[in-house]
Amino acid sequence: xxxxxxxxxxxxxxxxxxxxxxxxxxxxxxxxxxxxxxxxxxxxxxxxxxxxxxxxxxxxxxxxxxxxxxxxxxxxxxxxxxxxxxxxxxxxxxxxxxxxxxxxxxxxxxxxxxxxxxxxxxxxxxxxxxxxxxxxxxxxxxxxxxxxxxxxxxxxxxxxxxxxxxxxxxxxxxxxxxxxxxxxxxxxxxxxxxxxxxxxxxxxxxxxxxxxxxxxxxxxxxxxxxxxxxxxxxxxxxxxxxxxxxxx
Numbered sequence: 001x002x003x004x005x006x007x008x009x010x011x012x013x014x015x016x017x018x019x020x021x022x023x024x025x026x027x028x029x030x031x032x033x034x035x036x037x038x039x040x041x042x043x044x045x046x047x048x049x050x051x052x053x054x055x056x057x058x059x060x061x062x063x064x065x066x067x068x069x070x071x072x073x074x075x076x077x078x079x080x081x082x083x084x085x086x087x088x089x090x091x092x093x094x095x096x097x098x099x100x101x102x103x104x105x106x107x108x109x110x111x112x113x114x115x116x117x118x119x120x121x122x123x124x125x126x127x128x129x130x131x132x133x134x135x136x137x138x139x140x141x142x143x144x145x146x147x148x149x150x151x152x153x154x155x156x157x158x159x160x161x162x163x164x165x166x167x168x169x170x171x172x173x174x175x176x177x178x179x180x181x182x183x184x185x186x187x188x189x190x191x192x193x194x195x196x197x198x199x200x201x202x203x204x205x206x207x208x209x210x211x212x213x214x215x216x217x218x219x220x221x222x223x224x225x226x227x228x229x230x231x232x233x234x235x236x237x238x239x240x241x242x243x244x245x246x247x248x
Contacts, residue, residue, distance in 0.1 A: 023138060023150055024138070025136055025137065025138040025152070028138055028150050028152060028166065028171070029126050029129070029136065029152070031166075031171040032126055032152075032164075032166050032171050032172075032173065033124075033126055033127060034171070035166075035170055035171040035172050035203065036124070036172075036202060036203050036204075037200075037201050037202035037203055038201070039123075039127055041200075041201035041202055042122075042123055042124070042127065042202065043123060043127070044201075045122065045200075045202070045227050045228060046068075046069050046228055047066075047067060047068045047069065047227075047228055047229050047230075047231045048065075048066075048067040048122065048225065048226065048227055048228075048229060049064065049065070049066050049067075049224075049225075049226045049229035049231065050064065050065045050222055050224065050225050050226070051063070051064045051222070051223050051224045052206075052220060052221050052222040052223045052224075053220070053221045053223065054077060054218060054219075054220055055218060055219045055220075055221075056217060056218040056219075059079075059080075061077050061078055061079050062077070062078050063075060063076060063077040063078075064076050064077075066229075066231050066235065066236075067120065067122050067231075068231050068233055068236065069122055070090065070122075071088070071090050071117070071120045071121055071122070072088060072089055072090050072120060072233070072236045073087070073088050073116060073119055073120035073236075074086070074087040074088075074235055074236055075087070079099065080099075082098040082099065082103075083096070083098075084096065084097050084098070084099070085097075085105075086108070086112070086116065087235075087236055087238070088108075088113070088116040088117060088119075088120045088236070089236040089237060089238065090120070090236070092107065092108075092113075092238070093107070093108030093112060093113040093116050093117075094106065094107055094108060094238040095107075095108055095112070096239075104241045105238050105239050105241060110182055111180055111182045111185075111187065114156075114158060114159055114160055114180060114182075115160070115180065118156070118160065125154055125156075125162070126154075129154070132156075133156075133157055133158075134154055134155065134156055134157065135154070135155040135157060136152055136153070136154050136155075137152070137153045137155075138150070138151075138152055139151040139152065139153055139163070141168065142165060144165045144167075144174045144175045145174075145192075147167050147174060148167070148168045149165040149166055149167050149168060149174055149175070150165070150166045150168055150171075151163060151164070151165050152164045152166070159180060159181045159182060160178065160179070160180050160181075161178070161179045161181075162176050162177065162178050162179075163176065163177040164176050165177075172193075172196055172203070172205075173193055173205070174192065174193060174194075175190060175191065175192050175193070176190070176191045176193075177189075177190050178190075178191065188212070189210055189211065189212050189217075190210070190211045190212075191208060191209070191210050191211075192208070192209045192210075192211070193205035193207070193208055194206075194207045194208075194209075195207035199225045199227060200227050202227070204222070204225060205222075206221065206222040206225075207219070207220070207221055207222070208220040
């Protein structure tokens with residue numbers, strides 16, 4: 001499944017040798033939110049613009065993302081001289097992908113839409129998870145490439161289940177195993193987060209790597225993160241198709 005995931009944090013030191021105690025689900029969720037800057041600081045951000053590089057198949061593409069509350073998101077990437085756009089306007093998703101043979105806007109596929117709705121949530125999946133209708137379960141501790149972690153299983157109850165791994169020292173997210181179900185089809189991937197940096201009162205990962213099985217399928221490096229950026233909300237609206245406009 002192709003998509004640019006949510007923005008994440010830095011490689012952490014190996015956990016101490018002392019045994020790690022199991023945690024209460026609510027306690028772990030609270031610590032993870034606090035590690036990102038805290039609920040108050042996260043909710044205070046009304047908009048965000050990021051820029052960076054997306055690397056896949058031996059190629060490198062510049063990209064920019066725009067987030068606007070309550071839940072709008074637009075991704076722009078320049079691929080081989082053409083602009084690709086993926087956008088969620090708060091209710092529906094649309095894309096422009098010249099690589100498919102047309103520059104006309106198209107509705108997102110159901111599986112793309114599910115992922116984009118999650119990414120458009122500026123609060124992230126953990127804040128107000130009960131109000132959002134999610135189910136969260138604490139699984140226990142596990143090892144992520146030499147670092148001991150606490151594992152949470154989050155089920156959106158809409159075809160997406162995420163196993164989230166937080167390091168036991170700083171409670172930063174190191175890995176997410178995602179399973180997306182659409183009908184009889186299932187798509188699984190692992191996302192690794194690193195290079196955490198402070199952005200204002202928040203903490204955000206600046207390097208993201210996605211793997212399917214043992215194969216790295218893409219990497220993302222964030223270069224700039226601008227909080228409360230000036231964003232024109234009209235950029236989230238799906239443009240009219242030129243052919244339809246011409247007929248009128």
